[in-house]
Amino acid sequence: MKYVIIGGDAAGMSAAMQIVHNDSQADITVLEKGHIYSYGQCGLPYVVGGLIKSTDDVIARRVETFRSKYGIDARILHEATAVNPSTRTVFGKNHETGKSFTLSYDRLLIATGASPILPTWQGTGSDMIHVVKTIPDTERLIQGLQKDTVKDVVIIGAGYIGLEIAENIHRLGKRIRIIQRSGHIATMFDPDISERLHQEAERHGIILSMNEQVKAIEDGRVITDVNTHKADLVVASVGIHPNTAFLKKTGMNMLQNGAIIVNDRLETSSPGIYAAGDCATHFHLVKQRPDYIPLGTTANKQGRIAGLNMCGKQRSFKGITGTSVMKFFNLIAASTGLTEEDVQEAGIPYKTSAIETKDKAGYYPTAFPLHVKLIYNPDSGRLLGGQAIGKNGAEKRIDVLAAALFNEMTIEELEDLDLSYSPPVNGVWDPIQQAARRAT
Known part of the structure; x- marks a missing residue:
């Protein structure tokens, strides 16, 4: 089986490694437009600030490793410029030599990521x-x-x-x-x-x-x-757009912004072609439709699942709830599911329950303020989203809410969760349960 992967970062190389592990006869070619493989883009701002010493520190595996250890034909400065789904051919340009190239494939993965607007x-x-x-x-x-x-x-x-x-x-x-x-x-x-x-x-x-x-x-x-x-x-820093312009003539189904629409096996509308990561759609479990929320976690998951499906190991991508977190100076802010703007646009009835509490037992000397907000459907009680912000603990609460959204829990069921408690790390009633109690 001849596999071609366009894009040598998170989604592309996650897929490549699954193919290596599951198809001993695989012929894998990866085309990377740049000269660096498999690095953590999310760490780059911290290299700018000096918290991470060098861009070398965010590189997970170098191209030589993929070549020598795993037998992947990992090419650099090779840009794909067109794909013909009928003949199963990729066309491109080698920027080292200036020459054009063509490659045939049995299975193709588009993992070209996105570029800044x-x-x-x-x-x-x-x-x-x-x-x-x-x-x-x-x-x-x-x-x-x-x-x-x-x-x-x-x-x-x-x-x-x-x-x-x-x-x-x-x-x-x-x-x-x-x-x-x-x-x-x-x-x-x-x-x-x-x-x-x-x-x-x-x-x-x-x-x-x-x-x-x-x-x-x-x-x-x-x-x-x-x-x-x-x-x-x-x-x-005004946003990004999927790197899919070279696929416009393929007739592949895409969102208006160019994100390639995929099913739960990461297959596109073109037979034999898969897509994953920042160039593809991500099925939103709360919205119940394809969405575009490009994050590193999703790119790695989609790449892994695409690779498994490409070599015949059936695996479904279950979807996302839009979970994210960021640090900004002394605050951690995190979110999952729908915001108020989202539910208003969708026309979903909703209520909110927000509390200002502490991230641990209130009497503990290092307890800091934590703001937690829940969004829910008042008719069904189903949780729709949540946000949290504070010096500590916002990410813990949002991860619990992400799991609750994945399992379609109600606001009342949040009270029944058996969450950890010890004065240095939490109160008797976790902040999300405090917010849930206020709602009910």
Whole structure:
């Protein structure tokens, strides 16, 4: 069986390793447009801030390991430019030699990931503008930040990456301004959660410019529809888009943003072709439809399951609940399921139950405030989502809620869970159970 995988990072190499372990006769070729395989993109902001010493530290396995130890034909600087599902052929270009190539396949995996969106602002091509998605992006940003002339840094966009980059560049002693087109940062959370992140940013001297649209970047300035801001360096973090443009002529089913629609076995609408990771859809268990929430955890899971199915080992991808967590200075913020905006858009009846409590027994000397919010359907009692924020413990509560969502639990059933208790780590009633009791 001849396997071709396009993309040598999380999803692609997770699939490749499953094929290696389950098909002793496998002929595996991996095409990677860059020159680095299998690294942790989520760790890159912490390399910028110096918490992680080098981009080398986020590389899980080097390309030589895949070649020598596992017998994979792992190619670098090989970009796939087209796929013909009828003839089962991949076309591409070798950027080392400048020559074109073609490859036939029996099974093909698209694991091309996603790229940062860079809007067509005036001055977008300026050398002062940076994105953070790959190791080369990160190394270029580090070099830019090392210049003595760089004092004022403007970050456009306040999602996960924007906020993590803001914190880490702040560690370097730079002045930080975040420009956000909406009225609050971290719009993946409800406003009552993101307001706490807003306050945390201001406590650390980060300037927030809300409700501003960037128009141009020129001559050391970022010009918006409201103000002009000084900037020695700009980081754009306004979202990502799937790397699937080269597949447009295949007729493969995709979402409007280009994410490839897959079934529970990670198969696309084209026979013999699979897709996984940031270029594919992710079935949302609460919304009950394909969604696009690109995260490293999902990419690794989907890659593993795609690899198993490609070599005949039947395994289903059960779906996601949209679970995520981030650290921002002294706060941990986490979420799973639907936000209030999500349920409003879906037209689902809902109520919320929010509490301000402590992350452990209230009398314990290191107990810190923890805000927990539950969203549920008042008719059925079914949990729809949850968010938490505090210095400690938000991630523990959200992981419990993610498991509850996976099992379609009700708000009342949360009270019945047997959760751990000891004064240094929790109260007698866990915060999510306190919120559930308030709801019921």
